[in-house]
Amino acid sequence: xxxxxxxxxxxxxxxxxxxxxxxxxxxxxxxxxxxxxxxxxxxxxxxxxxxxxxxxxxxxxxxxxxxxxxxxxxxxxxxxxxxxxxxxxxxxxxxxxxxxxxxxxxxxxxxxxxxxxxxxxxxxxxxxxxxxxxxxxxxxxxxxxxxxxxxxxxxxxxxxxxxxxxxxxxxxxxxxxx
Numbered sequence: 001x002x003x004x005x006x007x008x009x010x011x012x013x014x015x016x017x018x019x020x021x022x023x024x025x026x027x028x029x030x031x032x033x034x035x036x037x038x039x040x041x042x043x044x045x046x047x048x049x050x051x052x053x054x055x056x057x058x059x060x061x062x063x064x065x066x067x068x069x070x071x072x073x074x075x076x077x078x079x080x081x082x083x084x085x086x087x088x089x090x091x092x093x094x095x096x097x098x099x100x101x102x103x104x105x106x107x108x109x110x111x112x113x114x115x116x117x118x119x120x121x122x123x124x125x126x127x128x129x130x131x132x133x134x135x136x137x138x139x140x141x142x143x144x145x146x147x148x149x150x151x152x153x154x155x156x157x158x159x160x161x162x163x164x165x166x167x168x169x170x171x172x173x174x175x176x177x178x
Contacts, residue, residue: 001069004057009033014054014067027054028067030089044089046075058110058118060140063087064095066118068107081107082120084142098142100128108176111164116140117148121161121174134161135174 001015011031020029020037026048030041042048052071059065065085074083074091080102084095096102107122118138125133127144134156137148159177166172 001054002056004059006030006059007063010038012057012059012065014057014069016053024048026050027052027069027071028057041089045085049074049079050076052081055107056109058112060084060112060116060118064092065089066110066112068110068120068122070106081105081122081124082110095142099138103127106160108160108162109164111166113137113166113170117145119164119172121164121176123160134159134176134178135164 004012006012010033012028013031014028016027018024018026025042028045028048030038032038049069049071050073053069054067054071055069057065057067064087067085068082070081072078072080079096082099082103084092086092103122103124104126105122105124107120107124109121111119113119117140120138121135123134125131127136132149137145139145156176156178161174161176161178163175164172
């Protein structure tokens, strides 16, 4: 579903797969620039993502990795639809703590703004029990940027957001089936 190139040339690949090169690799793998697996990354990731898929991966300027999809667990721990990893593949637990109970449905896309804020789009209608219709902006630590949602109004009706990008002037473009 997604391929993301890191600044060091390593490649993150996410999807619905459960193996890579004959080894169990649940939905996310990191490759070296020559295509061989970076096995230390998967060792840190543990058993990987389960009960769902990885749809998109994006990398913050500090090298942390934001992963979204419709998964329910990472390494056997409840991590619903959005998680941030440290650059070595270990979980950034403080980020998830700030998300609270997380999203109530699928997250399709994450986009990192130049100021470090994270745009999140998908099928969800709430985050941590608060109404957030299909698009939300998080601060870089995982807390909700409430001013963004206040300015957005009721937003995106009955269906979800599939893609997000930024124009050079900082304006946000979203696409989907809303």
